[in-house]
Amino acid sequence: MGRTLTVIHALGLLLVMFSLTYLFPVVTALIYDDSTLLLDFLLAMLWTAAAGCMMWLLTRRYKGELSIRHGYLLVVTMWTAMPLFATFPLLLAIPDLSFTDAYFESMSAMTTTGATVLTGLDNLPPALNIWRHELQWLGGLGVIVLAVAVLPLLGIGGRQLFKAEMPGPMKDAALAPRIADTARNLWVVYVVITLACIITLKWAGMGWLDAICHAFSTMGLGGFSTHDASIGYFNSPLIEFVMIVFMLFAVINFATHFLAWHGKSLVVYYRDAEGRAAVGLIVASCFGIALFLWWNDVYPDFLTALRYASFNTVSIGASSGFSSTDYGQWPIFASLWILFVGCIAASSGSTGGGIKMIRTLVLIKQAGREFLKLLHPTAINPMKIGGHVIANNIVFAVLGFIFLYFMTIASLTFVLLISGLDFITSFSAVIACVNNFGPGLGMVGPASNYAGLTDFQTWVCSFGMLVGRLEIFTVLILFTPAFWKR
Amino acid sequence: MKILILGAGQVGSSVAESLVGEANDITIVDSDGDKLRLLQDRLDLRTVIGNAAHPSTLEQAGIKDADMLLAVTQSDEVNLVACKLAASLYNTPTRIARIRAVDYLNREEIFNQDNFCVDFSICPEQILTEHIVKLIEFPEALQVQMFSQGKASLAAVRAYRGGPLVGQPLSFLRTDMPHVETRVAAIFRQDRPIVPEGDTVIEDGDEVFFIAASENIRSVLKELRRMDKPVKRVAIVGGGNIGFRLAQAIEKDYQVKLIEYNKKTCLRLAEKLSNTLVLNGDGTDEKLMQQEHIGEVDVFCALTNDDENNIMSALLAKQAGARKVIALINRGAYVDLLQGGKIDIALSPAQITIGSLLAYARQGDVAAVHSLRRGAAEALEVIAHGDRDSSQVVGRRIEEIKLPKGATIGAVVRNHAVIIVHHDTVIEEEDHVIVFVVDKKILKKVEKLFQVSLGFF
Numbered sequence: 001m002g003r004t005l006t007v008i009h010a011l012g013l014l015l016v017m018f019s020l021t022y023l024f025p026v027v028t029a030l031i032y033d034d035s036t037l038l039l040d041f042l043l044a045m046l047w048t049a050a051a052g053c054m055m056w057l058l059t060r061r062y063k064g065e066l067s068i069r070h071g072y073l074l075v076v077t078m079w080t081a082m083p084l085f086a087t088f089p090l091l092l093a094i095p096d097l098s099f100t101d102a103y104f105e106s107m108s109a110m111t112t113t114g115a116t117v118l119t120g121l122d123n124l125p126p127a128l129n130i131w132r133h134e135l136q137w138l139g140g141l142g143v144i145v146l147a148v149a150v151l152p153l154l155g156i157g158g159r160q161l162f163k164a165e166m167p168g169p170m171k172d173a174a175l176a177p178r179i180a181d182t183a184r185n186l187w188v189v190y191v192v193i194t195l196a197c198i199i200t201l202k203w204a205g206m207g208w209l210d211a212i213c214h215a216f217s218t219m220g221l222g223g224f225s226t227h228d229a230s231i232g233y234f235n236s237p238l239i240e241f242v243m244i245v246f247m248l249f250a251v252i253n254f255a256t257h258f259l260a261w262h263g264k265s266l267v268v269y270y271r272d273a274e275g276r277a278a279v280g281l282i283v284a285s286c287f288g289i290a291l292f293l294w295w296n297d298v299y300p301d302f303l304t305a306l307r308y309a310s311f312n313t314v315s316i317g318a319s320s321g322f323s324s325t326d327y328g329q330w331p332i333f334a335s336l337w338i339l340f341v342g343c344i345a346a347s348s349g350s351t352g353g354g355i356k357m358i359r360t361l362v363l364i365k366q367a368g369r370e371f372l373k374l375l376h377p378t379a380i381n382p383m384k385i386g387g388h389v390i391a392n393n394i395v396f397a398v399l400g401f402i403f404l405y406f407m408t409i410a411s412l413t414f415v416l417l418i419s420g421l422d423f424i425t426s427f428s429a430v431i432a433c434v435n436n437f438g439p440g441l442g443m444v445g446p447a448s449n450y451a452g453l454t455d456f457q458t459w460v461c462s463f464g465m466l467v468g469r470l471e472i473f474t475v476l477i478l479f480t481p482a483f484w485k486r
Numbered sequence: 487m488k489i490l491i492l493g494a495g496q497v498g499s500s501v502a503e504s505l506v507g508e509a510n511d512i513t514i515v516d517s518d519g520d521k522l523r524l525l526q527d528r529l530d531l532r533t534v535i536g537n538a539a540h541p542s543t544l545e546q547a548g549i550k551d552a553d554m555l556l557a558v559t560q561s562d563e564v565n566l567v568a569c570k571l572a573a574s575l576y577n578t579p580t581r582i583a584r585i586r587a588v589d590y591l592n593r594e595e596i597f598n599q600d601n602f603c604v605d606f607s608i609c610p611e612q613i614l615t616e617h618i619v620k621l622i623e624f625p626e627a628l629q630v631q632m633f634s635q636g637k638a639s640l641a642a643v644r645a646y647r648g649g650p651l652v653g654q655p656l657s658f659l660r661t662d663m664p665h666v667e668t669r670v671a672a673i674f675r676q677d678r679p680i681v682p683e684g685d686t687v688i689e690d691g692d693e694v695f696f697i698a699a700s701e702n703i704r705s706v707l708k709e710l711r712r713m714d715k716p717v718k719r720v721a722i723v724g725g726g727n728i729g730f731r732l733a734q735a736i737e738k739d740y741q742v743k744l745i746e747y748n749k750k751t752c753l754r755l756a757e758k759l760s761n762t763l764v765l766n767g768d769g770t771d772e773k774l775m776q777q778e779h780i781g782e783v784d785v786f787c788a789l790t791n792d793d794e795n796n797i798m799s800a801l802l803a804k805q806a807g808a809r810k811v812i813a814l815i816n817r818g819a820y821v822d823l824l825q826g827g828k829i830d831i832a833l834s835p836a837q838i839t840i841g842s843l844l845a846y847a848r849q850g851d852v853a854a855v856h857s858l859r860r861g862a863a864e865a866l867e868v869i870a871h872g873d874r875d876s877s878q879v880v881g882r883r884i885e886e887i888k889l890p891k892g893a894t895i896g897a898v899v900r901n902h903a904v905i906i907v908h909h910d911t912v913i914e915e916e917d918h919v920i921v922f923v924v925d926k927k928i929l930k931k932v933e934k935l936f937q938v939s940l941g942f943f
Contacts, residue, residue, distance in 0.1 A: 372763075378774060380752040380764045389757045 005062040007073045015052030029127040037127045044088035083107040100455045107462045109135035111469035114223020114321035114438030117451045133216035140220025140351035144254045145183045147349045189258045194219045197246045204238045221351040223321025223438040231324045240311040251318040253349035273386030278347045278357040282317040286310035317341035319352040321438025328445035342437045353436030362398045404472045433461045434468035490552040492538035493559030494521045500836030513547045539567040549576045558584040566602045573603030582606045610839035615731040631856040633867045634899040639700040645692045648712035657684040667906035668698035668706045671896040671922035679924035697896030699904040717784040723769030724790030725755045737761040769799040781806030788813045870917045872938035885909040890931040892924045
C-alpha cells in the first residue's frame, strides 16, 4: 500500500504541473473572446490542480524515493490519469459527448494516436481545438522523454538499446548524465523544431490557429486535424510537402537531433543506423506505392500519384495519421502496406509508435545470424547495429517484446471480432491504435472515424493505445502477480 | 656507427644481427637477462640488463656516445619515453621508435620535437600486413616491394613454362610489350645469381626480380607465367595483431574467413570486423577445415604466434587443395627449410620489417631498404645528391657509373614519375635511385658510391 501511495504522491505533483497546460487554451479562449469556454477551462484547471494538490498533501507522509517498481506504476497511472483529467473541458464544452468517447479522445491525444470520435471538427471552438492538439504535443514530448530518459532506467523490453544506440562516440558525453538534464535538452530541441514547424506552415499558407494546431500534431506524430477532411481540406501540395518534411524529422530519434544540434554536424544523422533505415523505408515506400497506384490507374499521372502516395504513406508510416485523401479506396495492397510500414518504421526516441525500427533491425539481423549459424556452426557473430554490438540479453528482450506485441494485436482483434465488428475494421483498428497512428480501414478508415464503435469497442481501442504507447511491458507488468508481491 | 637497441625481442635481435654484420657497434638493452645471454653468445655486441626507459640503464648502455637509438621494446610507452629521454638528456642524433597502437600513430604531433621527439616510428605489424596484402593482390608473385610511396615496385616471381618470356632472351620483352617499361634486376637460377644481360635466356624455374611502375606489375607477371584466377577467398588462421590487421585491410575486397582459437579474442574480433567471418576453432583441425571448405580458398595465411602451428595448418590447407599457402615463420632455419616446398611462401617477420629500420642505419640518404631472399640480397632506394663533381653518380649515364659487380640500377623516380633506366639514362640530382644488390657483401661499396665527396659541404 505504501508503494502505491508514494506513486500517488508523485502523481499529485505531476497533476498540478499538468493543470498549468490549461493556460494555453485559456489564453486562446481570451483571444477569441469565448467566455463559456474560458470558464470551462478555468474550471477544469482548478479541478485538476485541486485534485493534484489533494493527492499530494494527503500522501505526503509517504514521500520517498521512487524505485524501479514505482516507475512502472507511475508511468502507467500518469498515462491513464492525465487523459482522465483532460476529459473535463471536453465534457463541459460538448454536452452530448459521452464519457467513454471523451476519454477515448483525450487518450488518443495523449498517446499521439490521432484517432477521433468527434465530427464537425471545423466548427469546434478554437480553444477546444488548441486543447486537443496541445495534448498531442505534450504526449509526444512525454513519449520522447519516456523513451530516451526514463525507460532505459526501468530496463524495459530491449529499451537499453536506446542508450547503446546513441549514435557516435559522444553518446554519453553530450546527452547529460542526469535524467533531468537529458529531458531538458530534449524539450529544447522539441520546442525549437515545433516553432520552426509553426512558422513554416504559416508561410505555406495556413492561418495561425491551423499552423499551431497542425505543427503540434505533426511534431507529436499525432494526427489530429482541425478539419474533418484532415489535410485534404487545404488541398495544397506545399503544405503537404512541409508536413512530410517535419513528419520525417519527428520519426527520427530526438536524441539524434539533439546531438546534431549540439555538435553542429549532420554526420550524426548518417551514423544513426535506425533513423537511416526508418527514413529509407518510408521514402522507398512512397515511390513504390506511387508507382503501384499509377500502374493501377488510380491517378491519371505519376506526379499526382506521387503527391497522394507520399503524403499518406509518410503520415501513416511515421504513425501520425493525417490523410489527404481516402486511401481506404486504394487497392488493398497499398493501404495494407502503409499500415505495415507504420507498424515498424518509427525510430525509438521519436514521437512515433509501433514496434520501432531498432527492434525491426534487431530481428532481421537475428534471423541472419540464425542462418549463418546453420551454415557455419563455429562462427562467432555478435549482433551489430551501426557498428555497435548488441548484447544477447537485449536480443532476447526484443524477441519477448515482439511476442507480446503480436499476442496483443491478435487478442485485441479477437475481442473486437467477438463484439461484432467485421475483420478488416477490427484488425485495422487494433493495428492503428496499438501503433498509435489513428485511422484504420473499413469503418474506422480515413473517410470516417471511431464514432461508430460501441462503448465497449471504444474502451478496447483506448486500452490498445495505452498498451502500444507504453511499450506493452510497462502496462502488462502491472497485471503480473509478481509485481504486487513484496 | 654506434647504435643502441632497446628490446631484445624478435625485432630487436634480428636488427642487431643485421647491423652487427655491417661493422657497427651495437649495444642492446633488455630486462630479460636470458635473452641477452643468448644473443651475446651468437653475436659480437654488448648487452645491458635493465629497464630501457630508465636513464641509469641508458647511461650504462652508453647513450651519451650513441649515434642512433632504436627503441623496439614490446611497449609503446617505454619506447616513447626512451626517445624523449634520449633527446632531452643526451642529445642522441637519431631516434627511432616502434609504435604499435593506432591511437598514437594517428596523431603525428605526438612524435614531434615538442613532445616525444621520435624521428621515425615503425610498426612491424603494419609493415607485415601491407606485405601480405600485396601477396594476396598478386598471388603469382613471391614478393612485391614498394618504393617511393608505392609508385615503383620490385616483384619477385618464379618463371614457369607458359609465360611468353620463358625460354626467350630478355630483349624479347621489349618486342613483346612495347608499351610497358620494366627492367629485370636479377635472376636466381638454382639459388645462384645471374646478372641479366639482353641475351640472357629465362628458364623454367628461375626466380626473376624485376622493377616496374606499380601499375605495370601485373602485365609483367603475365610474361613470366600463366596467370591464375584473381583471388576471391582468403582464409586466415590466427586473430592476433597481424591476423586482425590483415582481415581489416582486405575484408572489403575479398571473402575473408578468420579462424581463431581463443573464444574471447573471437568476440573482440567479430566486434571490430564488419565483413569477415570469424570462426572459433583450431587452425590445425582438419574437420573444421573441411566444414569451412578451406580447400577451396585462393590464399591461406597461417599467422599465429606459433611457428609449428603455422607450418602444420599451412601444410594441411595445401593438402586440402588451397591454391596458395602463406605461413608466418619466425625461426630463420625453418624459413630456409620450407620456402618453395609445399608451403608457397614462408614469411619471416623479422626479415620483412627489418628493411624499414635498416634504411635509417645506412650511410648516405637511403629512403627505403627491402631485404630480399631472406636477407641475402637487398634492394635500396637511394637519393642522389651533389653534382657531377662531388658525386660519382649524378650527371652520369648509367653505363658510366662504376657499379660494383652484382649491383644493378633498376629504376629512377624523378618528380613522382617512374623512369625505367636504360644504359644511356642520366641520373639527376634528387633522383630516387632504386638499386638491386644480389649480395650484401657489396653493400658498402654501393653506399660509398652514392656518398657526396666532402668538398660538397
